[in-house]
Amino acid sequence: MTPSPTDGPARAGARTVKVPEDRDGQRLDNFLLGQLKGAPRSLVYKLVRSGQVRVNGGRAKAERKLAAGDEIRIPPVRLGEEAERGTPAPGLLQRIEAAIVFEDARLLALDKPSGVASHGGSGISFGAIETLRALRPGHTLELAHRLDRDTSGVLVVAKKRSALAELQALMREGGAGGGIRKRYLTLLTGRMPDGTMSVDAPLHVGLRQGGERHVQVDPDGKPSLSHFKVLERRGGQSYCEVRIDTGRTHQIRVHAQHIGHPVAGDDKYGAPEANRRLRDKAGLRRLFLHAASLEFALDDGRTAYTISAPLAPELREVLDRLE
Numbered sequence: 001m002t003p004s005p006t007d008g009p010a011r012a013g014a015r016t017v018k019v020p021e022d023r024d025g026q027r028l029d030n031f032l033l034g035q036l037k038g039a040p041r042s043l044v045y046k047l048v049r050s051g052q053v054r055v056n057g058g059r060a061k062a063e064r065k066l067a068a069g070d071e072i073r074i075p076p077v078r079l080g081e082e083a084e085r086g087t088p089a090p091g092l093l094q095r096i097e098a099a100i101v102f103e104d105a106r107l108l109a110l111d112k113p114s115g116v117a118s119h120g121g122s123g124i125s126f127g128a129i130e131t132l133r134a135l136r137p138g139h140t141l142e143l144a145h146r147l148d149r150d151t152s153g154v155l156v157v158a159k160k161r162s163a164l165a166e167l168q169a170l171m172r173e174g175g176a177g178g179g180i181r182k183r184y185l186t187l188l189t190g191r192m193p194d195g196t197m198s199v200d201a202p203l204h205v206g207l208r209q210g211g212e213r214h215v216q217v218d219p220d221g222k223p224s225l226s227h228f229k230v231l232e233r234r235g236g237q238s239y240c241e242v243r244i245d246t247g248r249t250h251q252i253r254v255h256a257q258h259i260g261h262p263v264a265g266d267d268k269y270g271a272p273e274a275n276r277r278l279r280d281k282a283g284l285r286r287l288f289l290h291a292a293s294l295e296f297a298l299d300d301g302r303t304a305y306t307i308s309a310p311l312a313p314e315l316r317e318v319l320d321r322l323e
Contacts (some may be wrong), residue, residue, distance in 0.1 A: 013084040024068040111309035118146040151290025181295040184242040187288040188261040192238035235322030264288040282321040
């Protein structure tokens with residue numbers, strides 16, 4: 001007999017699960033995370049890459065969108081050994097609970113602190129989403145998008161599958177008048193020219209030794225468009241608003257590096273000497289990049305949302321010291 005999607009993970013052998021109607025369009029990796037409760041994301045990717053997971057009898061990539069009725073082979077996983085990670089530390093639970101800035105029946109939004117990953121993996125047991133699930137046991141919570149670990153600001157979580165599907169559709173629209181309008185605040189090193197500078201440069205995600213992601217401008221990369229607008233200058237640096245039409249990995253950071261004005265405090269793509277000066281002069285000890293707001297509408301445009309998070313206090317203090 002084929003186990004139902006609600007059956008617990010098998011220990012003795014592989015099982016086959018049929019994708020239910022309400023999971024139509026869900027990514028394979030997210031579907032597996034729902035099936036293998038407690039499994040770290042890194043384990044799920046390992047199972048997919050090694051071909052142990054099959055979709056309708058064939059290999060598939062983690063980002064594959066599933067269809068209702070697809071049959072998923074899930075290998076046996078001894079979760080007690082692979083993913084016994086306990087619960088998030090009380091301090092992290094408190095930080096995430098205090099970071100909730102919006103909630104209704106469909107959505108929840110955090111002002112994610114810098115240093116907290118959007119999700120676990122790569123040596124991180126608990127990201128924002130795992131911590132939220134620990135705070136809300138029994139609730140279905142899925143990330144609608146992601147922020148870099150060192151970026152603070154608005155992170156939206158869907159509480160209903162229908163809301164997640166609609167948000168993902170809006171994300172795919174892109175463009176200046178696209179479905180979701182994203183606004184960031186950042187400090188760029190050096191003096192940017194006045195006005196708005198649009199950066200239209202395709203990005204390619206590569207992997208360095210050890211599996212670390214590194215992104216660079218590449219003609220064969222994915223189309224990526226960012227708009228940098230100088231708000232004011234502080235201490236020879238440029239405090240900017242950034243609006244992005246696409247949501248590529250590390251997009252703002254790599255586009256800022258590409259135009260010669262990297263994000264202040266960026267250890268991966270930044271300017272080490274400028275970062276050192278800003279640390280000594282203004283106390284900047286993190287990436288100066290903050291997701292300030294998201295604007296979108298659900299229900300075919302009938303229900304508008306504007307979710308905002310103020311500039312993190314430690315970044316405001318840096319600006320004040322640069323007067």
